[in-house]
Amino acid sequence: MFPVVHTRQLSESVFEMGIEAPRIAAKARAGQFLMVRTTGRGERIPLTFSDWSEGEGWIRFIFMRVGKTTHELSHLSVGDSLADVVGPLGVPTHTEPVGRVAIVGGGVGAAVAFPVARAMAQAGSEVSVILGARTRELLVLQDEIAALPGVTLTVVTDDGTAGEKGLVTSPLKRLCEAGSIDRAFAVGPAIMMKFCAATAREYNVPITVSLNPIMVDGTGMCGACRVTVGGQTRFGCVEGPDFDGLAVDWEELMSRQRIYADDERAADSEFSRGCSCHL
Amino acid sequence: MPPNKPRHKPSRDPRTPMPERAAEVRRGDFDEVASGYSSDDAYREAMRCLQCNNPTCEAGCPVNIRIKDFVGAIIEGQPRRGVEILKERNALPAVCGRVCPQEEQCEAACVLAKKGDPVAIGRLERYLGDFDLACELEHRCVPETAEASGYRCAVVGSGPAGLACAGELARLGHEVTVFESLHAPGGVLTYGIPEFRLPKAIVEAEVGLLEEAGVRIVCDEVIGRIATVEELMTDEGFDAVFIGTGAGLPHFLGIPGENLNGVYSANEYLTRVNLMGAYEFPARADTPVWRGRKVAVVGAGNVAMDAARTAIRLGADEVFLVYRRTEEEMPARREEVHHAKQEGVEFKLLCSPLEITGSNGWVTGIVATRMELGETDESGRRAPVCVLGSDFEIECDTVVIAAGTGANPLTADAAPELERSRRGYIVTDDDGATSTPGVYAGGDIVTGAATVILAMGAGKKAARAMDVWMHQRTES
Numbered sequence A: 001m002f003p004v005v006h007t008r009q010l011s012e013s014v015f016e017m018g019i020e021a022p023r024i025a026a027k028a029r030a031g032q033f034l035m036v037r038t039t040g041r042g043e044r045i046p047l048t049f050s051d052w053s054e055g056e057g058w059i060r061f062i063f064m065r066v067g068k069t070t071h072e073l074s075h076l077s078v079g080d081s082l083a084d085v086v087g088p089l090g091v092p093t094h095t096e097p098v099g100r101v102a103i104v105g106g107g108v109g110a111a112v113a114f115p116v117a118r119a120m121a122q123a124g125s126e127v128s129v130i131l132g133a134r135t136r137e138l139l140v141l142q143d144e145i146a147a148l149p150g151v152t153l154t155v156v157t158d159d160g161t162a163g164e165k166g167l168v169t170s171p172l173k174r175l176c177e178a179g180s181i182d183r184a185f186a187v188g189p190a191i192m193m194k195f196c197a198a199t200a201r202e203y204n205v206p207i208t209v210s211l212n213p214i215m216v217d218g219t220g221m222c223g224a225c226r227v228t229v230g231g232q233t234r235f236g237c238v239e240g241p242d243f244d245g246l247a248v249d250w251e252e253l254m255s256r257q258r259i260y261a262d263d264e265r266a267a268d269s270e271f272s273r274g275c276s277c278h279l
Numbered sequence B: 001m002p003p004n005k006p007r008h009k010p011s012r013d014p015r016t017p018m019p020e021r022a023a024e025v026r027r028g029d030f031d032e033v034a035s036g037y038s039s040d041d042a043y044r045e046a047m048r049c050l051q052c053n054n055p056t057c058e059a060g061c062p063v064n065i066r067i068k069d070f071v072g073a074i075i076e077g078q079p080r081r082g083v084e085i086l087k088e089r090n091a092l093p094a095v096c097g098r099v100c101p102q103e104e105q106c107e108a109a110c111v112l113a114k115k116g117d118p119v120a121i122g123r124l125e126r127y128l129g130d131f132d133l134a135c136e137l138e139h140r141c142v143p144e145t146a147e148a149s150g151y152r153c154a155v156v157g158s159g160p161a162g163l164a165c166a167g168e169l170a171r172l173g174h175e176v177t178v179f180e181s182l183h184a185p186g187g188v189l190t191y192g193i194p195e196f197r198l199p200k201a202i203v204e205a206e207v208g209l210l211e212e213a214g215v216r217i218v219c220d221e222v223i224g225r226i227a228t229v230e231e232l233m234t235d236e237g238f239d240a241v242f243i244g245t246g247a248g249l250p251h252f253l254g255i256p257g258e259n260l261n262g263v264y265s266a267n268e269y270l271t272r273v274n275l276m277g278a279y280e281f282p283a284r285a286d287t288p289v290w291r292g293r294k295v296a297v298v299g300a301g302n303v304a305m306d307a308a309r310t311a312i313r314l315g316a317d318e319v320f321l322v323y324r325r326t327e328e329e330m331p332a333r334r335e336e337v338h339h340a341k342q343e344g345v346e347f348k349l350l351c352s353p354l355e356i357t358g359s360n361g362w363v364t365g366i367v368a369t370r371m372e373l374g375e376t377d378e379s380g381r382r383a384p385v386c387v388l389g390s391d392f393e394i395e396c397d398t399v400v401i402a403a404g405t406g407a408n409p410l411t412a413d414a415a416p417e418l419e420r421s422r423r424g425y426i427v428t429d430d431d432g433a434t435s436t437p438g439v440y441a442g443g444d445i446v447t448g449a450a451t452v453i454l455a456m457g458a459g460k461k462a463a464r465a466m467d468v469w470m471h472q473r474t475e476s
Helices: A068-074 A107-123 A142-146 A169-177 A190-202 A250-257 A261-274 B039-046 B067-075 B079-089 B093-099 B121-134 B160-171 B200-212 B229-234 B266-275 B302-313 B334-342 B409-414 B452-475
Strands: A002-009 A014-020 A033-037 A045-053 A058-064 A084-089 A100-106 A126-133 A151-157 A183-187 A207-210 A226-229 A232-235 A242-244 B152-156 B175-179 B216-218 B240-243 B263-265 B294-298 B318-322 B346-348 B351-359 B362-376 B382-386 B392-395 B398-401 B439-441
Touching (some): A002 A058, A014 A068, A033 A058, A045 A084, A045 A107, A058 A068, A068 A261, A100 A107, A100 A169, A100 A190, A107 A126, A107 A142, A107 A151, A107 A207, A126 A142, A142 A151, A151 A169, A183 A190, A190 A207, A190 A250, A226 A242, A226 A250, B039 B067, B039 B121, B067 B079, B067 B121, B079 B093, B079 B121, B093 B121, B093 B200, B093 B452, B121 B200, B152 B160, B152 B229, B160 B175, B160 B200, B200 B216, B229 B240, B240 B452, B266 B398, B294 B302, B302 B318, B318 B351, B351 B392, B362 B398, B439 B452
Parallel strands (some): A100 A126, A126 A151, A183 A207, B152 B175, B152 B240, B175 B216, B240 B439, B263 B398, B294 B318, B294 B398, B318 B346
Antiparallel strands (some): A002 A014, A033 A045, A033 A084, A045 A058, A207 A242, A226 A232, B362 B382, B362 B392
């Protein structure tokens, strides 16, 4: 069992949770993820972690309440436990110095953008972070990213309630156009990563994306997470989650992400009906 | 004078049939198909055994179980003693009694097999395994362990190879920790083999007895990510490590349309249903599985049969098994082929998929070509050859690919220094020793996909070699 040691509601539907997991904390690297199971009957879901402390033995992750499992997670508080937490999984993001890099984090993708920006800046890259969300209150980890030494932050919201109004691709395009970045990294909704990749392609800037396909085991055993990259089938969990953004088949990824949409809605509404607190 | 032992008079009865639930009943649920021998059945069957002076059956068993003696114990009405004899060599008799291919191993080597039906050794093994599990927990047979040696061993993977290795190491007096990446131990026994063929409660109970014998099982830890094999030995103080991670990476066919929604690897399909209990979604499990109306399973091994029979139980109207050779060449056990047919799986033989078709991202069918059998190939079977211009379409909304598995890249991350074959399998000597001293491996990660009992045999053999290695190193 993995005890919950920290919870924080970041917005109406976004939560941060810290758990005691010293062995994972000792090995965690930016860009990796966890498989989490809330209860004995629960699903295994992949969640990216945003922070960890080897010394104190904890890891933190951020999740949006979208289905039954995340709904259930959002009800836990300090003193509760998660049934299972496995990690760190996936290949860590390459953070060796690459000159000037733009990191785009959309929505809860900020959970990955934050440690990646921190690691890249620490390694000596010049880092510009573009943080985006639909609206102000869905912006995640803005203060933490702003406080990172050696990182410049641009905030974008669809509705203009914070930072500049528009999409993350606008500031990305500006950086590309000005010739002021050598590489880009994007993490967030697939549609956002797809357009970031299209922007990068226009200016011939290499871009790495952190993909979030559906997974079951997270260790390369089931093949649920397969994505087509450069015409080849790759396994997101063991070969990713990072891939060359210019080579990803985005339509396929987005289609595969929707496989269980109906089931997930049914399970969540069932859960919400039986739930006494009506969050 | 030794007391006169009454001479055993073997019966000439035909082989005692295995009681099983009717196909039309069992296709509607996930309960076990074969219900097992009663004690009368077991006695009747055991009486067929000739109790040969030279029991050839034992040579046919990869873990050399004392078959003659455990069958003898049933004849003498002493099942308890039979269990003890079995467990000297095999920690998982209730599992092996259900899933071993006995017809190719012990039973093939039975003297009676020359003239007719061999003794149903597997069914008798299951009978004793179940007899043990039916006892109160404190009365179950936990094999005796030797005096504590002071050595610590790590076992990576809790499938058949890892469990057999761990059990043997514990018996030899070593402290054993098994690392499992999933949330439940058992490996393929838990995620792969369906409830209707191997109930999870049986796996849990037999693994529980290993824990009683002192084996420590740590779930949720992925060796290769949380620690490497080298770190297990240097930082965590293990004297020797056994790698039994299996060959879990699913193979696909490499044809167009394989990533359409509704196309599963057999591993994913079976994991969702077995490990995650998706057949009880949403009432009692949170993991969904796509329940197709027309399901095509590609392949003809035991895994393909398991997937096809699972699809029937998930409520499919039609389930096709698509295989490019004939029934003769099918790698699955005869019994499983027979069960699948009884339950209504339709066999589309001599056809090979060329493409999976879809619309709006979802599967709509398979374009296949007819095959015929040509010359014998290196597998010793007649090779299937395309019949030109014979393409046709099989309409379906789900495709399950059961085309085998390969070495998982994570295993290479766990121990990059080990010598590997071209296909990524770990190279070992006959005892399971790898190119790194103190590191042993066995099971599918060495041989490629094989059977439960062969993996167990490899795990056990490696355990003995680890025991010798640890003692020798200390002495020198």
